[in-house]
Every structure is written in structure tokens, then in C-alpha cells.
Amino acid sequence: MKTQKFSALALLRRAWSRHQSWQPQWRKAAPKPAYDAVIVGGGGHGLGAAYYLAREHGLHNIAVLEKGWIGGGNTGRNTTIIRSNYLFKESAALYDHSVKLWESLSQVLNYNVMFSARGVMMLAHTVHDIQVVKRHVHANRCNGVDNEWLEPEQAKEFCPPLNIGNNIRYPVLGAALQRRGGTARHDAVAWGYARAADALGVDIIENCEVTGIRRDAGGAVTAVETSRGLIQTPKVGVSAAGHTSVVMGLAGVKVPLESYPLQALVSEPIKPIFPCVVMSNTIHAYISQSDKGELVIGAGTDAYTSYTQRGALHINTHTLDAICELFPTFRRMRMLRNWGGIVDVTPDRSPIIAKTPVKGLYVNCGWGTGGFKATPGAAHLFAWTIARDEPHPLNAPFTIERFRDGYLIDEAAAAAVAH
Amino acid sequence: MLIIVCPYCGKRPEIEFSYGGEAHLTRPVQPLTLGDEAWAEFLYMRKNTKGVYAERWRHARGCGKFFNAVRDTTTDHFLSTYRAGDAGPAP
Numbered sequence: 001m002k003t004q005k006f007s008a009l010a011l012l013r014r015a016w017s018r019h020q021s022w023q024p025q026w027r028k029a030a031p032k033p034a035y036d037a038v039i040v041g042g043g044g045h046g047l048g049a050a051y052y053l054a055r056e057h058g059l060h061n062i063a064v065l066e067k068g069w070i071g072g073g074n075t076g077r078n079t080t081i082i083r084s085n086y087l088f089k090e091s092a093a094l095y096d097h098s099v100k101l102w103e104s105l106s107q108v109l110n111y112n113v114m115f116s117a118r119g120v121m122m123l124a125h126t127v128h129d130i131q132v133v134k135r136h137v138h139a140n141r142c143n144g145v146d147n148e149w150l151e152p153e154q155a156k157e158f159c160p161p162l163n164i165g166n167n168i169r170y171p172v173l174g175a176a177l178q179r180r181g182g183t184a185r186h187d188a189v190a191w192g193y194a195r196a197a198d199a200l201g202v203d204i205i206e207n208c209e210v211t212g213i214r215r216d217a218g219g220a221v222t223a224v225e226t227s228r229g230l231i232q233t234p235k236v237g238v239s240a241a242g243h244t245s246v247v248m249g250l251a252g253v254k255v256p257l258e259s260y261p262l263q264a265l266v267s268e269p270i271k272p273i274f275p276c277v278v279m280s281n282t283i284h285a286y287i288s289q290s291d292k293g294e295l296v297i298g299a300g301t302d303a304y305t306s307y308t309q310r311g312a313l314h315i316n317t318h319t320l321d322a323i324c325e326l327f328p329t330f331r332r333m334r335m336l337r338n339w340g341g342i343v344d345v346t347p348d349r350s351p352i353i354a355k356t357p358v359k360g361l362y363v364n365c366g367w368g369t370g371g372f373k374a375t376p377g378a379a380h381l382f383a384w385t386i387a388r389d390e391p392h393p394l395n396a397p398f399t400i401e402r403f404r405d406g407y408l409i410d411e412a413a414a415a416a417v418a419h
Numbered sequence: 420m421l422i423i424v425c426p427y428c429g430k431r432p433e434i435e436f437s438y439g440g441e442a443h444l445t446r447p448v449q450p451l452t453l454g455d456e457a458w459a460e461f462l463y464m465r466k467n468t469k470g471v472y473a474e475r476w477r478h479a480r481g482c483g484k485f486f487n488a489v490r491d492t493t494t495d496h497f498l499s500t501y502r503a504g505d506a507g508p509a510p
Contacts, residue, residue: 245467256463258440259492303438304421306492307469312420314434347463404459 026198042066048379071190098377111192120181221360242342269293439475
């Protein structure tokens, strides 16, 4: 099956046939008995890794196994924020690699992922905030990542609904603005990668849960047991977000992760009012407006580890309190729905994209509360690591062993929870 | 919001508590001779169980005491809570 190319002309042509001739964007594949590599987890990261494995490393006999439906996990549950203003040079390089891939992703995939570099503004509310945020701005610029300091009036000019008055508990004292940051359409990212990977021969297998990882006498991976049968493969890439500990446990590998519920919510749709992304780590709010018109609001993680994909209401109200103070114009808006996802958090809030002690087993995890922004970059580097059995220079620092060796990349301040 | 039974004070809402992570981790007896691998294990590796999990809580906005709880992480249902120092559930 040849994949139809999307273009204005294709749209026009099919308008004549009442849009009856569109084909499915990817095949419903059934598992084959053996693959050259298997990716566990059909989110943006996993589908992207399969796509780059096929496109850049010539591995076409590969499969993505997804226990639910593709993009139904954290890929479809996040607040779609993209930025790269992390503190350390390792992180700056990693996240900026991703931002650069975002900028051309729609053209590369021939799929509109609606990447919009509308700017990400992080607010400062205290003297300590100002110091930390300015330090981030300087560190980012030294590392070649754009970021600039705004006085409150400039912040207001960039985002008119922002309240910079003194009538709130923590007035806005300034902000950092990364203009290249923004948002993208999360579902389209999963669908775009799925379609592009499928066109290169990748089997995308849904409703297929991995229940075991088989290893030979030498310890190397030989096969995965799934709910749809045994699949022989010498290489397994685990990209299972909140369930990484569970999947890695099947191979007896421990990972330094804890899985927490992270919640988000959207309002009723309204006309365009909010031109950018605004985040506040201190009073914990982050907000943007989707192209559909909903305000997309990120709440925090719950206090405890859980796999329930839901959290407590007081976490959401805490964020809404902050939103109402920062943007009084939204006070009477109604929230349409809220949901939770399970995020895998590392002790230093930086991800792991690495080989594991088990030969043939690779892991991309620990993205915690902010994996969406890294989707293309992480997928690209994970594919490299799997194909060459060695890390790319950009993800070389992001190993599991860094916790043993003391080379932590502590991004708690850049990440907090507010991604 | 969870309702948590503090073994000292009884039933209270979750916001009175703070979370303390996995329970029954024992500090190394001989820290000076402990290797890097074992330190990483103690400091960073957690079971992160999907299912029945023993964990610490602290009644921070109440009696202030630490205690342990057994909770199913697939439902958030508490199976029991017990005082720190008491034996946990059989693994």
C-alpha cells in the first residue's frame, strides 16, 4: 500500500469525490514471528524511534508494540508545551536538538503537527526567582539556546491577559521568554510518526501488551512474550513512560524511577485571547490556548506514586487558584474536563536514553512531567542508540549508570513539575 | 482526595499528610565500606510497584509522626496503615 501524500492539491482532488477515497493512514498490522527490533510503547517517543530506525538506520523489519491504542498514553494527555531552556549544557543540547527537529517536523513527515513557536514565558515572583530565572537566561545563552529577560511591563506587552499589578499574593516581578518555544498538536505527532513509520514498512501493533522478555544463556535478549504471542527479536527498545519500571522488571533490570499521576485540564473553548505559553514554577501554573480555543492548563503531580491515571481535585484547584490570580479575566470560565497520566520521574529530573546492563535491551524513560517537548529529539537519539548499540554524543550523559557514578544532571529547578 | 488512616489520629484527609516514598528501606550498616553500586541502589533505586506497595507517610499537618501504609497502586485503595517500626507485609 502506497501512502497518500497530503497536499492542498490532494485535498482539492478528493473534494471532487466527496472525500471518499482517503485511505487509512497506517495498516492494522498483526505481529510477525520475528523482527530485527521491537519498540515497546506506541507513544510519540516509540513511534518516532521506529520511524528514525527505518529512515536513518535502514531497519525496516521492526515493530512497535502498544498495549492500548497509539498515542493513548501520555502523548495524548500532556499540555503540548515545547521549550529547551534547561540549565545544564547536557540538557540544553538534548532539548534544543528536539526543538530544531520540531521546526521542520511537519514538512519532514508530510503531516501537519501544528508546531507553533508562539513563545514560552516563565514568570518570576520573588527575589530568589529573579536570580534563578536570570541565571537560567544567561546559562541558556551561553549554551546557544535563545532566552531573554523581560521586565513586568514587557511581559504584559507580550501576553496582554497577564496581571502584573500588586494585588496578588506573589506579584509578577519579571519573566524569561524563549521565543522559539511553543506548542504542537499532540495527537498529530503520534499519527504523523505512525503514518511515516508505516510507509517505511514498520508494523504498528496495537492491543499487544508485553508480558515477558526472554533472554539466552549469555543474558542477551532473544524474544518478547506478548498478549498476541511470542515475537523473536535481538533488540528491544523500551519507551513505556510510566510503566517503564514494570516492563524493565520483566528483564530483571532496575531503573531509578517513580511513577506519579500528573493532571491537566481544559476549559470551554473561547475566541483567541492567549498568544503564548505562560508558566510559573513558584505558584505553579501553566497555561496556553489550543487552536480549538480551549485553555490548556497543566496541574501538578500528586504526592504519591500510582498507576491509576487519575489524581486528586485539590491538585487542580491549587493550579486554578494561581491561574485566577495571574489572569483575572479567566475567573468565571468553566473547565470542561480533566484527566491524569502516569509519569516516570528520575531522582535528578533528567531522562535516561541508554543501553542497559542487558545486551539487546535499550531504554528511553524518565521524562517525568515533560516528555512531549522531547519527542522528536528523544526518538531520534533512541533510534541511533538502538541501531548502533552505542549512544549518540547528545544522549551519552543520560545513562542509568550516572546514578552510580555521581554524574547527575540536576534539572529540578528547570523542570520543577511545571513542564 | 485520599482518606488516610493515621495509626495515631485516625481517619484524615490526604492534605494533612506528606508522602515519604517506599517503606522499609534500611540504611547501610557499614556506609564506609559500601560500594558505588550499593549506594546507588540504596539512594535511587525504588521498586515502584504496580500493585500492592508498602510506603511511608507522615501526618505532617497533624501529629507529625511517620508511619507506614500498604496501598494498591492500581486503585489507590489503602489495605492497611501501621506504626513505623512494625513489620511490613510479607513480600
